[in-house]
Amino acid sequence: MKQNITNNPKVIRKRPWSEDEDMKVLELIQTFGPQKWTQIAQYLQGRVGKQCRERWHNHLNPSIKRSPWDEDEEWILYLYHKVFRNKWSEIAKHIIGRTDNSIKNHWNSGMKKKQNEFSYKFNQIKLKFQREGLSTLNEYDIQQKRILEAILYNKPLRIEQNQFSENDNLEQPQIQQKKIRIEVLQSEKYTDLELIKEDEQMIQQNYQHHELDYSNRFNSHFLLQLFGFESKVLGFQESS
Structure with missing residues (x-):
């Protein structure tokens, strides 16, 4: 056993x-x-x-922020919490430099006294949005505008592609080499597609040229036959 x-x-x-x-x-x-x-x-x-x-x-991780939270960050945290609630890892994907653990700790401690203030601010934005529409959000930066639209229109919030790269500033040589290999393969693929496209264009041009040449030959042959027929008719008439 x-x-x-x-x-x-x-x-x-x-x-x-x-x-x-x-x-x-x-x-x-x-x-x-x-x-x-x-x-x-x-x-x-x-x-x-x-x-x-x-x-x-x-x-x-060198990309982690260890400085105290400022008011702008806390406002952004308040907005993201309205979307994701207590899903700290989801919120951390959107707030650059803050870990899910630090976000959770700050929400449960430092944000308690400020939630009423931010709630009043958000309600004012909501009332203005109901009166004036989407133009209300033009005074905010891109990040705030995106999340305010998601909240006010009740639609899902997607992560921008560049946010992942900003969250992780450390790129190892192996990762960089992998990226280079991918870029080379994509470049080779693009070049191959271009060559295929050029071949198709050449084939199409040759086909069109062949059709034109065949059409010209057919027309010439037809004219020659027609000219020969007319010559026979004229010769017959003259002989008669």
Whole structure:
């Protein structure tokens, strides 16, 4: 009977991260990229992949904002919360530099005193929108306008393509090389399509030229036959 054998199971350490561990995680991310967390955790005694991933996304990622929330950010958070409610990970996709954990903590603490103020501001916008229509939103920037339209028209809010790239500023050499390969393949595909298109145009032109040449030959032959027939008729008339 086959037995399950576990060799030296890894003991998970629930303790604060040290500076040396943080530096080690950063070095390993430069090697493996911010994806292979299980592989990264193998180099850190007492850590598992989930711990390394959370440490990166919540603390070590250079794109994370650690500055206090300003009023504009809080207003944007209020608007996104009206759409997604307590789906913090969805909100984090739209607010650049803030993690879902920091968004959740700020909403449950710093936003409590300001929700009435933002609610009054939103209701004023809603009343003005009902009176004047969409032109009301022209005074707001693109991000605010998009989310206000989604709320007022009750339509889903989609993520812009460039927001993903802004949320993750760290691009590893492997990722860059992959992007280059994709661009080259797309370029080659585009070139192949262009060549096929040119071949089709040449075939069409040759076909049209052949049709014109055939038409000219047919017309010439027809004229020659007609001229010969007329000559025979005239010769017959003269002989008679």
